[in-house]
Amino acid sequence: MYKTKAYSAAGATSPLAFTAIPRREPTERDVQIEILFCGICHSDLHQVRNEWSGIMPTVYPIVPGHEIVGRVTKVGSAVTKYQPGDLAAVGCLVDSDGTCPQCKANLEQLCPNMTFTFNSPDKHLGGVTYGGYSDSIVVDEHFVLRVPSNLHLAGAAPLLCAGITTYSPMRRWGVTKAKKVGVAGLGGLGHMGVKFARAFGAHVVVLTTSPNKKEDALRLGADEVVVSRNADEMRKHAGGFDFILDTISAQHDINAYLNLLAHDGTLTIVGAPEKPMPVSAFSLLMGRRNLSGSLIGGIAETQEMLDFCGKHNITADVEVIPIQKVNEAYERLLKGDVKYRFSIDMASLKSE
Ligand code: NAP
Ligand code: ZN
Secondary structure, eight states: OEEEEEEEESSTTSOEEEEEEEEOOOOTTEEEEEEEEEEEOHHHHHHHTTTTTTTSOOOSSBOOOOOEEEEEEEEOTTOOSOOTTOEEEEOSEEEOOSOSHHHHTTOGGGOTTOEESSSSBOTTTSSBOOOSSBSEEEEEGGGOBOOOTTSOHHHHGGGGTHHHHHHHHHHHTTOOTTOEEEEEOOSHHHHHHHHHHHHTTOEEEEEESOGGGHHHHHHHTOSEEEETTOHHHHHTTTTOEEEEEEOOOSOOOHHHHHTTEEEEEEEEEOOOOSSOOOOOHHHHHTTTOEEEEOOSOOHHHHHHHHHHHHHHTOOOOEEEEEGGGHHHHHHHHHTTOOSSEEEEEGGGGTTO
16 A cells, blocks of 8 residues: 545535545556546536435545546556556546446446445445545556547546546437437536537537537537527427437426427436436427436447547547646536636646
8 A cells, every 4th residue: 555645525515635545556457547637527526515415425535536647657467458658547437346247248337336436435445435636546457548649638538537428328329410419518528528429420509508608619519509598599499309418417407408309319318416307207208208317438438439539639628727726626617617627737736
């Protein structure tokens, strides 16, 4: 075991602050990574503030962060894919049982025994896992990803969660040329959803509560922008969408979005608001519509997504911040004041 620098929160109302946390010495299957950038996902904020207490209560202290890119510093003797000096990335998962049907189908994110990068029981050290707001991390080789060398690292970090979470359901539900696709919520996930839907050749419509994001939405690749609080604008698109990706982080009327689907259309929820949201039966049975959910993606699909991004030169639009600004960044995230992802430059942790 060794100690590494990190930022943690001591409770649901405490700010994140400097600390030192334990990491295991790499075992023979492990890769040790010096973290260079870590994105700030809204899930970090939900969990720091224990907003998912009913589903996965937060164990304090919490070290969030699951959009990690860095450089390999050490590898175990059985590691074959990485060597010191390589660029490497880690997303939301660091372990799974490897034997269940989901693992065998490359769906590690659905494994009943999977380990999230933070706030999951730590099989090696006890306690819970600690995430990427830290100097280094030690991860089983199977859960380490390769970063295409042409991507800028600060913008590549968010691909590890915001990227795969939007790429995976669009692949699953056949977002392709000539499909009309809505992206609800233009935040970290939403702006990646727009980039992917565009790259897949779809007709992309952003559904936003923020009229001031209109120009950005078009620049990011949207064909049209609808202000979702304007009932007239929404009505014009009723029954028109093949697919809608709902990335909204707070309570909202999901029926207003379901009613935009064409018959047999699908709305996939990836946003994870704190409280349940009522669904009218009529929103689904009229038009035989589908309502589904999606959780990040498996390791093979995450690598596929990264390679796709390398080929198409896709990264997140980021505002790079030092870790000392993380609490301010959380407040801004809540106000929708980020274009469109914060990425923490982890070099700033070295001065603490
Ligand atoms: P984010 O950057 O804060 O974006 C959320 C967006 O939702 C905002 O930019 C805003 O877009 C919209 N929004 C916020 N409050 C709203 C309200 N009251 N009504 C309607 N729209 C509202 O967050 P993120 O990092 O993209 O994450 C989004 C959600 O996905 C979070 O709940 C997060 O926990 C979840 N998540 C899920 C997975 C998964 O695997 N399923 C993975 C990662 C994250 P506009 O300004 O455009 O309206
Ligand atoms: Zn995330």
